Amino acid sequence: MDIFLLEAVVDGLLLGGVLALLALGLNLIFGVIDVVWICYVELVMCGMYTVYWLYAYFGVPFLLACAAAIVVVAVLGLLVHRLIIEPVLSFAPINQLLATGGLLFFLQSFATLLFSTDFRNVGIHLAPIELGEIDVSKARLLAFAIALLGAGGLYLFLKRTYLGTAIRAIAEDREIMGLMGVSPRRIYFITSGIGGGLAGLAACLLVLQYDVHPFIGNSFGPITFMICVLGGLGNMIGGFAAAFIMSQIIAVGGYYFSIEFSYVLAFLLFIVMMFVRPQGIFGR
């Protein structure tokens, strides 16, 4: 096997971890609240700026900055739900999509206003690990491992805890759960917080690999939605698998053609898959 192709495959695997983590929170929110936060990656951007300012500007230790970012984005998630989603919860799904789309514009331009369009780097450069003949990015490996841990943690939380069971039950049947004494409102609120926290976690990992700028959501947003839909919206395991399929197409396609073209392939695959299996590859 060509060594560069192998490197592309490994790279794709690691990119898959990041994309899977991004898709995880979005999928949770969709599965439970039945709302697509089109501004999800913009929340990740807020987390990245939090880490950047705390760590690179105010000199707060990196891990502490990360913890702060997770809390900040979790709170943002709560605010998004309270201020934007709750008023439109009874509207047509497309209006909910548009309301969060308005937030996307707001967050992108507000970030431009505050921080200008400069690309900012936290300045942490982890040396790549040499694995045989190929170089593996340590930042990506870390992101991959933490994405797996995050997904595992969320799975355990949903399966093993009382709250997790309530969240899953709400996703199954909204009407009945109200009668069983579970307040959907409270569950939605908690879910939004967790979804936001996951976006914050993703931010901590992305900031090690990419410069932060107000429009970073444009490069990761669309592919994240496609992954969620491809895996079956709300289906977390499906989303996880879809992330790795997409990332392989992007990485290996990038090896054979160009990176933009490999994204074109990924989006075309998405369109075709929507026609062949509209419920997603792993949908019920």
Added chain:
Amino acid sequence: MSKSALAGGVAGLIALAIVPFVAADYILHIAIQILIWGLIYTAWSLMGRFGLTSFGHGAFLGIGAYVPALLWNYYGVTPWLGIPLGMALAMLVAMLIGYPSFRLRVVGHYFALVTMALSQVVLLSLVAAREVTGGSLGMTINVVHSWLALQFTQKSVFYGIALVVWLAGLVVWWRVDLGIGRVALEAISEDEIAAASSGINVMREKLRVTLISAALTAIGGSLLTQYIQYVNPDVVSGVPVSLQIVFAAIAGGMGTLLGPTVGAFFTIVLNESLRILFGTHFIGAANTIYGILLILFIIFMPQGIVGLIEGISARAAHGVDEEEEAAAAQAMPER
């Protein structure tokens, strides 16, 4: 059409025709942009008002912008031929995406996401073909001021062209609104299966507005390029511009003839005034306020500015009761 509306329309047209003779270049520049974007938003609303929420109009806009520009720059083909070719390609793409979507009943936010993927495909293809298109840096079109090249030193000439094309777009919208197709499409957006079982050819009705909408959007893209004489993939394709189209149409009110144009007027004038107010020191200030307004629009007045004004004037005229007003507020079709 009532007599007063007709009189209002004629007066409006006369006023629009006078603009180039009295307005400064800057005002004319704004007016041209309002007309072109008004056309694009009107084209979008042809689909949007029937629940076909496309997040992919950036694709049609991009095709319309690039096809004539590339043909002109590389082969010297006049835009008079390039623009129809761009429209044809946009319609072909609309067909390729629309036919399977409508056949397989991809609706609601799934349709929005499929079209969003399409707009990304066009954006990234334009960037990927950077040897030809100049990639993210964009491309200036070869300047030859002549009718053949559809380039003019005088803004007023271009204003005239934009005005005529915008009017043509309104006529198309009006024809669709008058036709039996509108009733069919409204029925489809309420309940697709019920509409199909009452003898409506769901497929044909949906495809018809989709193709018309794509073609009109492509013309809008061509005009933008011809006017600015520069084209950039991020300005005419991709998700942000697609969302911008959706929002402006909704802000103006997509269920009425002039709603989308009012949306264009509102967003462009707002943007310009905020830009003048804040200067270049506060890049993003305009869009920050714009974003907040969009959220408020979706939450509090989904029927748009024109819808709101019509609602108020109708209430003043007929004393509409609360119930009907609530029905108007829910004017956005389900799914």
